[in-house]
Amino acid sequence: MPKLKTSRSAAKRFKFSKTGKVKHKRAYLRHLLSSKNRGRKRNLRHPGTLNRTDSATVHALMPYQ
Secondary structure (H helix, E strand, O other), X not given: XXXXXXXXXXXXXXXEOOOOOEEEOOOXXXXXXXXXXXXXXXXXXXXXXOOHHHHHHHHHHOOOO
C-alpha cells in the first residue's frame, strides 16, 4: 500500500484537538472591521470546531494527523 499525501492546503487551515475534533480559524475578521463591535471581534478570535460531516472530510485530507 503506498503512502498517502497530506493536503497541504488543509494542513495550513486546520488543526486537531487532543480529542480528535477539528479546529479552524473563524471567518469575518479580515476587513471592514470598523463596523463590527469589539465583543464580536473578540469572540471571533477563538477557534471554532467543525461539525462531524466536515471533520470526516478533513480527516480524509490529512490521513496521518
